[in-house]
Structures are given as C-alpha cells and as structure tokens.
Amino acid sequence: MKTNRLEAFSDGVLAIVITIMVLELKAPEGTTAQDFLHEMPVFLSYVFSFIYVGIYWNNHHHLFQATEKVNGRILWANLHLLFWISLIPFTTSWLGENHLEAQPVAFYGGNLLLCAIAYFILQATILKFHGADFVLRKAIGKDYKGKVSAILYILAIPLAFVNVWIAISIYVAVAIIWIIPDKRIEKNMQS
Secondary structure (H helix, E strand, C coil), rough: CCCCCHHHHHHHHHHHHHHHHHCCCCCCCCCHHHHHHHHHHHHHHHHHHHHHHHHHHHHHHHHHHCCCCHHHHHHHHHHHHHHHHHHHHHHHHHHCCCCCCHHHHHHHHHHHHHHHHHHHHHHHHHHCCCCCCCHHHHHHHCCCHHHHHHHHHHHHHHHEEECCHHHHHHHHHHHHHHCCCCCHHHHHHCC
C-alpha cells in the first residue's frame, strides 16, 4: 500500500486536534488586561500544545516522506500515535484550567511521554517493514533525540510533584530539541 491515505487521515486528525484545542479557549469575560491575564494559563497551555502538535505533524510528515509503503501493522501503529495525540486537548484543558497544579502537569507529561513512545513504535514498525538499506534507517541512526526526549519526560513527571516549573521547563526543553525540523531525513533523502 502507498502512504497517501494514511497521511491524509493523519493530517485530518491532527487538524481536528488543533480545532478542539482552540475551541476550548474562552474569551475573557471583561475588557481589561486583568481579565485577559486571568485567562493567560489557558491561553499559554494552548500555545504550548499547538507547538507540540505542530512538532508531531512536522516529524510525521518527514517520516512518511521517506516511507515507501505501509502495511496493516504500520496503520495500527499510526492509529496508536494518533490516539495519544488526540488526548492532548484534554490534558491541555486540564493543565490550563487548573493553573499549573502538580497533578495536571504530571498528567500532561504522561500524555507527552505516551505520544513519544507511540511515535517510537511507529518508527520502529516502519523500519522493520522496509529493507536494511532503507534511507530512514540511516537517517534515524541511534535516535538519540527520541531516547533523550523519553528520558526527560520520565524525569519530569515525578518532578512535577516537587516543583511544577521544573517539569514545565523540561517539557519546554524537549520541545526546543524538536522544534527545528529534523534534517536527518531530508539530508538522507537527497543523497
């Protein structure tokens, strides 16, 4: 099977995820800066989650630019990833509505960790289906970015109960690691 239907479906799901997140935003009830500041945690959690969904969309796009074909296992692995990403609006809402309490911050990190694990499973499933000289295998290499990201999430989740700002700083650090598109795949596609 070709990848085009999988990519189109995934793009649609990610667009719906972003739409759900933006629909959760409520305009301030008043007209003052203070009224806006009261809604700031909800707004910032939306911005942060939008960036994360954008990172997943970007990397998913690069992943499937290199993927030549898909099978049923890849389809299910992709659905697994989309399931965890589809929970981002829920965890984002809980995070923003509760003004950075430890439990929602940890739960949000758990959602991010499960997204990362699902992406790793999808990537591994694609690699297993393609041959040893598959361009993606060379591009990913030992996948230090992916492994470091998972480790950082694992550290951040319990740290949310010590200090939420430490956990949030770790989530920001992981986003910064990934916000610049991964050039490994593009570089190897051109060679």
